[in-house]
Amino acid sequence: MNVLSWLRTRLSGRAAFEVVLLAVRASPRTVAALVLFTVLATAMPPLFVLAGGWVASDITAGAPALASLTVLVCAYLGGQILTPVRQTLAVVLARRVEHAVRSEMLALVDRPAGIAHLHDDRFVGSLRAAQAASSGYFTVGAAVRGLAEVCPGRLSALVTAVILAHYLWWAPIVLAGSWLLYRSAVRSEVRAAVAGRESGHHSESVSRADYLRGLLLDSRRSAELILMPGARPWLVGRFEDRWSEVSAAKAARNRRAAAQVWAGAVVVGAHLLVAWAALDQARRGEFGTAAVLVVLQAMAGMESLGWIGPEYMVEYGAPAAAEVRRLPAALGRTRDVRSGPRPIPSTFQTITVREVGFGYRDAPVLQDVDLELRTGRSLAVVGLNGAGKSTLAKLLTGALDPTRGTLEVDGVPLTEFDRRGWLSRCVVADQDVIRYPLSLAANVAPGAPSPDLALVEKALREAGADLLLDRLPDGLDTLLLPESAQGVDLSGGEWQRVVLARILYHLDSLGNRSSLVILDEPTASLDVRAEERFNQRFSELATSTTAVLISHRLSTVRHADEIVLLDRGRVIEQGTHDELMSGPTRYAQMFRRQAERFRAAKEDVDD
């Protein structure tokens, strides 16, 4: 076992050690520079103390004080120059650590070829915790800055304590004890304030007590209460209960404040005791002026034992580091999709789903699903909520692997292909529209560094967004961000048209290469006319791609070349619209029910 791993096992429970490891990994050079400048900057106050004593003894002895004065001035200037350098390095290191943490989190999320890790509770939990821990006030960066203050403070206190002990052995013990007492008084106040704010209990008691008092003193309400037998004494009792809670909290706060004052007095007393002892030694001729000066200055050097602000930054920020370091292990425990070396063929004819089964955890979501999808034909998947339609879509894109059965592209298992390559051929519009806080053009062509604006406009017009395009103040450059003064928001239906344009743009950019288009509830927010136009466009689309349409609206899917009805993860009916409508099928029942409602809605629009 090497020294580092020994240290790590000993200190692994200490979050601060995790911060150090993260900092070393993020920027070893900045850490080395920070350590060097910390040591130098920390040496300055004790050197100043000793040089002060040396100057005093030179002057008392009538000796030339040039050398001692030079050291004194150098120690003073060194402290003035090195401290800001050290602090700047700490800020730079904190920024680098935060940047490294952010990049690492992004890289970890992107590392697997599929998305199984994003369905893994443990990984998602760790990711959320790490994310929460790396934003806000108490971040890993705050812990780095805190450590960069705590370490020199402790070191400087230790060195001055050693110097002080050389003159009065008991003085560092008395001073350190008084500072510890003071710290514990301040810490208990801060802890109580944080706990009180987090629970909100105190403020709730105060507002309830205020409300009850207002009720009891209000003349009209009081008259009402007096007329209700027993109501007023009951309310008075409630008010007194609340008030005693508030008073108890106030008394505890006063006690803590008093404890702080007493602790402060103990600190002052300890300093006076040490100063008196030094002067007494001088009176008895045991200490010269130099020794008295050194003792008095060394006393001030131990003051850093009382700082607790930086400690809080470490205490609250350091757990973030542990969360971030846990992430790779959490990712390692997830199951990624299997990927192979084969490139995706430029064109393909069939995608076969063979006896596929899938479950997110133990419960099966899909069972024995057999389907054949052909380029140039469209497949619609319908079924009740939770039937497994979106899960089937995820399996088709190769983002998840089935737990049973296989998916094949022209007879070759999907696991033999480069899965990232396959994903890039899948054009998916999910139920949840992703709204990028960017320009309209960037929303149609996200990820394209310089989108082809003519193509973006064409896609928008084909998606039925012509009116939107003409209405927006800056056309394609309009910022779709309602929170910004220059930005605008779109309605649900308008967003859906933008997403359709996104698909059309993506398909255009794939050129002649085969693709799989999956539209999951693409018309849920469209009005009746827009939906009709979409259906027409979808039929055109489906002639050049393999198209899968998932929808609850059966009027949208009727034009598909094949329709499958999923029920609790199984395909229970399959055929064209006419085939399914010609028999006593569940599909036919559902269609007739919906058609009735659809007709009524259309009549409303036409009126």
Ligand SMILES: Nc1ncnc2c1ncn2[C@@H]1O[C@H](COP(=O)(O)OP(=O)(O)OP(=O)(O)O)[C@@H](O)[C@H]1O
């Ligand atoms: N990430 C997940 N983790 C665990 N269970 C999930 C997850 N996603 C979906 N499920 C479950 O799998 C089942 C099928 O969900 P899926 O989203 O595929 O159904 P759906 O047919 O698309 O439903 P809807 O019509 O409501 O969109 C549901 O019981 C759902 O609760």
